Amino acid sequence: MATAHGEVETPAFMPVGTQGAVKAVTHRDLEDLGVQILLGNTYHLYLRPGDDLIARRGGLHTFIGWTKPILTDSGGYQVFSLAARRTIDEQGAHFRSHLDGSAHSLTPEKAVDIQAQLGSDIAMVLDECLAHPATADAVRASMQRTLRWACRARDRFLALRDRLVPGVVVSNPGQAQFGIVQGGVFPDLREESACQTVEIGFEAYAIGGLSVGEPTEVMYDVASRTTACLPEDRPRYLMGTGTPEDLVESVARGIDLFDCVLPTRNARNGQLFTSEGRINIKNARYAEDDRPADPHCGCYTCRTASRAYLRHLFAVNEINAATLNTLHNLHFYLDTLQRIRDAIAFGRFESFRLSFHQSLSRQPHDS
Amino acid sequence: MATAHGEVETPAFMPVGTQGAVKAVTHRDLEDLGVQILLGNTYHLYLRPGDDLIARRGGLHTFIGWTKPILTDSGGYQVFSLAARRTIDEQGAHFRSHLDGSAHSLTPEKAVDIQAQLGSDIAMVLDECLAHPATADAVRASMQRTLRWACRARDRFLALRDRLVPGVVVSNPGQAQFGIVQGGVFPDLREESACQTVEIGFEAYAIGGLSVGEPTEVMYDVASRTTACLPEDRPRYLMGTGTPEDLVESVARGIDLFDCVLPTRNARNGQLFTSEGRINIKNARYAEDDRPADPHCGCYTCRTASRAYLRHLFAVNEINAATLNTLHNLHFYLDTLQRIRDAIAFGRFESFRLSFHQSLSRQPHDS
Numbered sequence: 001m002a003t004a005h006g007e008v009e010t011p012a013f014m015p016v017g018t019q020g021a022v023k024a025v026t027h028r029d030l031e032d033l034g035v036q037i038l039l040g041n042t043y044h045l046y047l048r049p050g051d052d053l054i055a056r057r058g059g060l061h062t063f064i065g066w067t068k069p070i071l072t073d074s075g076g077y078q079v080f081s082l083a084a085r086r087t088i089d090e091q092g093a094h095f096r097s098h099l100d101g102s103a104h105s106l107t108p109e110k111a112v113d114i115q116a117q118l119g120s121d122i123a124m125v126l127d128e129c130l131a132h133p134a135t136a137d138a139v140r141a142s143m144q145r146t147l148r149w150a151c152r153a154r155d156r157f158l159a160l161r162d163r164l165v166p167g168v169v170v171s172n173p174g175q176a177q178f179g180i181v182q183g184g185v186f187p188d189l190r191e192e193s194a195c196q197t198v199e200i201g202f203e204a205y206a207i208g209g210l211s212v213g214e215p216t217e218v219m220y221d222v223a224s225r226t227t228a229c230l231p232e233d234r235p236r237y238l239m240g241t242g243t244p245e246d247l248v249e250s251v252a253r254g255i256d257l258f259d260c261v262l263p264t265r266n267a268r269n270g271q272l273f274t275s276e277g278r279i280n281i282k283n284a285r286y287a288e289d290d291r292p293a294d295p296h297c298g299c300y301t302c303r304t305a306s307r308a309y310l311r312h313l314f315a316v317n318e319i320n321a322a323t324l325n326t327l328h329n330l331h332f333y334l335d336t337l338q339r340i341r342d343a344i345a346f347g348r349f350e351s352f353r354l355s356f357h358q359s360l361s362r363q364p365h366d367s
Numbered sequence: 368m369a370t371a372h373g374e375v376e377t378p379a380f381m382p383v384g385t386q387g388a389v390k391a392v393t394h395r396d397l398e399d400l401g402v403q404i405l406l407g408n409t410y411h412l413y414l415r416p417g418d419d420l421i422a423r424r425g426g427l428h429t430f431i432g433w434t435k436p437i438l439t440d441s442g443g444y445q446v447f448s449l450a451a452r453r454t455i456d457e458q459g460a461h462f463r464s465h466l467d468g469s470a471h472s473l474t475p476e477k478a479v480d481i482q483a484q485l486g487s488d489i490a491m492v493l494d495e496c497l498a499h500p501a502t503a504d505a506v507r508a509s510m511q512r513t514l515r516w517a518c519r520a521r522d523r524f525l526a527l528r529d530r531l532v533p534g535v536v537v538s539n540p541g542q543a544q545f546g547i548v549q550g551g552v553f554p555d556l557r558e559e560s561a562c563q564t565v566e567i568g569f570e571a572y573a574i575g576g577l578s579v580g581e582p583t584e585v586m587y588d589v590a591s592r593t594t595a596c597l598p599e600d601r602p603r604y605l606m607g608t609g610t611p612e613d614l615v616e617s618v619a620r621g622i623d624l625f626d627c628v629l630p631t632r633n634a635r636n637g638q639l640f641t642s643e644g645r646i647n648i649k650n651a652r653y654a655e656d657d658r659p660a661d662p663h664c665g666c667y668t669c670r671t672a673s674r675a676y677l678r679h680l681f682a683v684n685e686i687n688a689a690t691l692n693t694l695h696n697l698h699f700y701l702d703t704l705q706r707i708r709d710a711i712a713f714g715r716f717e718s719f720r721l722s723f724h725q726s727l728s729r730q731p732h733d734s
Contacts, residue, residue, distance in 0.1 A: 020679065024686040028667060049679045053655060057675060065671045287416065288423060300395060304432045308424060312387065312416045319391040322686055 001204075001235045001256070003037075003069040003121035004174025005061065010235055010256040013247065013337045014039040014071060015330055016264060019048070020064040023264055024322035025330070027066055032300070033330050034338070037069040037121075039259045042114055043078030043106075047097055051117040059119025059171030071259070072120035074111040077240070080129040088128065090145065108149040112156040112177075119171025124206065125153040127180040132212040139184035143193045146182045147200075153177070154200050176203035178237060184209055185218050187225050194229035205230050206237035207255075211246075220249050227254030244273055244336050248356050251340050252349070263333045267325035270314045273332040275359050279307075281325065286311040299331035300324075368571075368602045368623070370404075370436040370488035371541025372428065377602055377623040380614065380704045381406040381438060382697055383631060386415070387431040390631055391689035392697070394433055399667070400697050401705070404436040404488075406626045409481055410445030410473075414464055418484040426486025426538030438626070439487035441478040444607070447496040455495065457512065475516040479523040479544075486538025491573065492520040494547040499579040506551035510560045513549045514567075520544070521567050543570035545604060551576060552585050554592050561596035572597050573604035574622075578613075587616050594621030611640055611703050615723050618707050619716070630700045634692035637681045640699040642726050646674075648692065653678040666698035667691075 001008040015022045015030065018041045022030060030038070040060060045051065057063040060070055076093065079086060083095035083104075092107030108126045115123035127146040130139060157177045159165050179202035183189030197205060207226050210219045223238055230236050237257035238250050247258055263273060270282040274294035279286070281293065292302035293310060301310070301324045313321035336356075343352035368375045382389045382397065385408045389397060397405070407427060412418065424430040427437055443460065446453060450462035450471075459474030475493045482490035494513040497506060524544045526532050546569035550556030564572060574593050577586045590605055597603050604624035605617050614625055630640065637649040641661035646653070648660065659669035660677060668677070668691040680688035703723075710719035 019683045019685060020676070021685045021687050024690075026667070026687055026690055027671065044683075048683050049654065049675075053675075056655060057657065057673070063673070063679075064676055065673070288420060290424065300393070304394065306424070306430070306432070308416075308420075309387070309431055312430075316386045316411075316415050318386060318388045319686060319689055320388050320393055323391075323393055323690070 003176065004172055005067060005069045005121050006036075008036045008069055009341055011247075011251045011337055011340055012036055012257055013333050014257065014259040015333075016041070016259055016261050017064075017066075017070075019044045020060065022326070022330075024268060024319075024326045027064070029323075029327060030330075031068075033327070033334055035068070035330070035334065037071060038066060040070055040072045040118065040120060041078060042072045042075035042111065042118065043082065045072075045118060046075060046104075046114050047099055051114045055117035055119070055169040055171050059117075061119060061172075069121040071122040072115045072118055072124065073239075074124045074126040075106050075114065076111065076126045077129055079106050090148075092126070092149075108153040109156040112153050112160065113165070113168045116157075116160050116168055116170050116172075116175065119175065121172065121175060122203075123157070123175055123177045125150050125177065125179055125202075127182055127208050129209065129212075130182075130184065132184070132209075132214050134184055136184075136186055136189070139182075139186055140189055143182040143184075143189050146180065147193065147196050150179050150197055150200050150202075154179075154202065178202055178204045178206050180206045180208040180239070181226055181230070182209045183222075183226075185214055185222055187222070190222055190226045191229050194226055198229070198231060204234040204237065206239050206257075208239050210238065211240045211242055211260075216246070219246070220253060223250055223255060224253040230254075244333065245357065245360065247333070247336060248340065248353055251344075252353060258337075260333075263329035264326050267329040268322045270321075270325065272310075272325060273329050275332075277360055281307065281310045282314050283311070293328055294332070297328065297331065297335075299328050299335075301328040301331075370543065371539055372434065372436045372488050373403075375403045375436055376708055378614075378618045378704055378707055379403055379624055380700050381624065381626040382700075383408070383626055383628050384431075384433075384437075386411045387427065389693070389697075391635060391686075391693045394431070396690075396694060397697075398435075400694070401701055402435070402697070404438060405433060407437055407439045407485065407487060408445060409439045409442035409478065409485065410449065412439075412485060413442060413471075413481050414466055418481045422484035422486070422536040422538050426484075428486060428539075436488040438489040438624075439482045439485055439491065440606075441491045441493040442473050442481065443478065443493045444496055446473055457515070459493065459516075475519040476523040479520050479527065480532070480535045483524075483527050483535055483537050483539075483542065486542065488539065488542060489570075490524070490542055490544045492517050492544065492546055492569075494549055494575050496576065496579075497549075497551065499551070499576075499581050501551060503551075503553055503556070506549075506553055507556055510549040510551075510556050513547065514560065514563050517546050517564055517567050517569075521546075521569065545569055545571045545573050547573045547575040547606070548593055548597070549576045550589075550593075552581055552589055554589070557589055557593045558596050561593055565596070565598060571601040571604065573606050573624075575606050577605065578607045578609055578627075583613070586613070587620060590617055590622060591620040597621075611700065612724065612727065614700070614703060615707065615720050618711075619720060625704075627700075630696035631693050634696040635689045637688075637692065639677075639692060640696050642699075644727055648674065648677045649681050650678070660695055661699070664695065664698065664702075666695050666702075668695040668698075 111126040286307040289307035478493040653674040656674035
């Protein structure tokens with residue numbers, strides 16, 4: 001996948017750098033891990049330090065000192081999940097900041113403007129996020145609103161590209177814009193959403209509204225049916241997913257791009273992803289365990305720290321427990337993607353997929 | 368200075384790794400910074416995870432994965448400053464854990480035993496820590512008790528070396544033991560303490576009971592008078608000091624070894640040491656400041672992050688604000704020591720000392 005800040009090998013995993021930083025690690029750590037693209041959260045960056053300030057710094061890349069590609073979300077998901085006193089109408093989302101209660105509106109156009117000022121390499125359109133489960137009628141109405149918003153977002157994006165919007169700084173003229181397919185768990189709605197979104201025409205397409213509580217098999221099925229409706233020559237991004245197993249299964253269904261807070265958030269809670277399942281490092285059974293978190297892992301944490309030391313650091317609330325756990329979990333995710341890419345390149349993805357699942361189920365998870 | 372885990376160039380600064388980790392950074396970061404020796408806190412490690420557990424892991428070096436030298440304190444300072452319901456008698460200190468209220472005693476012998484099990488390269492004797500100010504009579508009595516404790520500590524240390532104490536694991540047979548000079552701000556008591564401590568005979572000597580609230584000039588004066596009483600061929604360690612200015616002035620008075628929480632603790636509070644004075648990165652004036660924290664600094668933080676980004680990370684409470692600030696402050700301290708060593712080697716310490724103070728006073732500190 002080519003971007004204004006370089007190429008990304010796909011399928012790829014994007015660590016979540018919510019506020020312009022991946023929690024508990026430095027950019028140097030991310031580069032060492034082989035991270036090729038970061039995700040930034042528009043909602044958070046809009047509130048603090050503000051897209052105007054970031055634009056004055058020359059955009060998000062310059063501001064945070066990250067020279068590789070960045071994708072920003074539209075801010076919609078956080079408005080739906082974090083903001084207070086939220087109302088939605090045809091115009092957009094109206095809400096109060098979860099920080100200071102200040103009133104804001106996020107419209108399709110505003111989401112484009114903010115991301116233009118941030119200057120990410122990939123901007124996402126604003127979509128409506130429904131809670132799961134929802135009736136087919138509610139999902140249809142929401143999906144259709146998302147399509148109308150997508151038209152408005154694309155118009156705004158093209159107007160900005162043509163420098164027709166005064167007062168908005170375009171920090172990255174090479175920015176791409178991805179459309180988002182909605183439609184819940186209903187195959188016909190997903191198909192309609194995909195066709196209409198492709199008709200509007202974006203640089204590439206994402207699948208939204210999954211990983212929101214539906215059964216795993218339903219997610220796989222929807223992803224599979226939706227990718228079939230998306231152009232083969234454009235990357236497909238499954239938003240907010242998922243477990244390591246989800247990544248492998250989603251790649252099998254045609255997905256190229258992932259983001260998820262699981263590796264980083266779980267790391268801070270002491271849960272480590274390993275080649276033999278998840279372990280909870282705070283468990284007393286690890287207090288005198290001199291083995292690395294994952295005996296098959298070559299990351300910095302596994303090369304230098306025992307489970308006993310990791311458990312101690314977590315138990316006494318050391319800051320670098322979060323760092324070491326995050327380094328390991330991100331390495332596990334990025335290494336899984338690297339192994340997927342290698343397997344695809346060598347034409348042995350199916351055998352990789354089988355052995356990956358067998359390895360993970362070899363011993364019971366303890367968390 | 369030669370230790371069982373290699374040599375240390377002096378004068379040297381020891382970052383404080385309270386619980387077996389320097390807060391907010393990894394060992395890899397410390398190695399990149401050129402850290403040659405770490406300090407570990409016996410009180411904390413004794414309570415969690417316990418010296419028995421660490422001894423079963425092969426000692427502190429193995430447990431935490433740090434192969435360079437480690438100095439451990441005696442635990443006394445934390446007992447005096449942190450523990451609850453503390454009483455002191457000739458036998459030792461009796462206290463309750465600040466964590467769970469459990470009852471413990473720290474005697475001169477116990478402090479030796481714990482550090483033997485930890486297997487640090489340098490163990491400190493237990494001394495009595497008086498609050499400043501104190502009367503000459505109180506300081507004399509305390510200093511004399513510290514001498515009696517030092518005799519007991521040395522006896523225990525030699526007995527352990529000769530394997531005469533069953534039940535205590537000697538994790539590092541090459542461990543050295545340093546005596547501690549007390550005597551408050553009274554020159555005659557300092558002199559008496561120094562002479563008697565040297566008479567007991569330790570591998571080297573420390574100056575305790577300073578940096579506890581006395582005026583800076585008094586500290587310098589006491590350090591100066593005390594080093595004059597200590598052997599020239601052994602390192603002299605000024606415990607718990609201090610500011611960058613203190614380090615330069617103390618080296619001028621014959622000090623070789625320092626530890627202090629200032630660079631790491633202040634980093635976590637947003638205060639950065641720079642070649643032009645201290646800055647408080649949370650200050651609003653830095654919100655749009657694209658310069659590095661210290662324009663004359665070559666550390667990772669200053670090479671890659673602006674003041675604006677550092678302020679943002681601190682303001683939104685990102686974990687890596689602590690990491691980046693700590694990397695910078697530790698670099699400033701270690702670089703200052705490196706420059707001191709270079710200046711001494713080239714016979715121009717006095718001109719370095721002058722220009723160092725001039726640079727720091729060039730602009731007003733903002734914190």
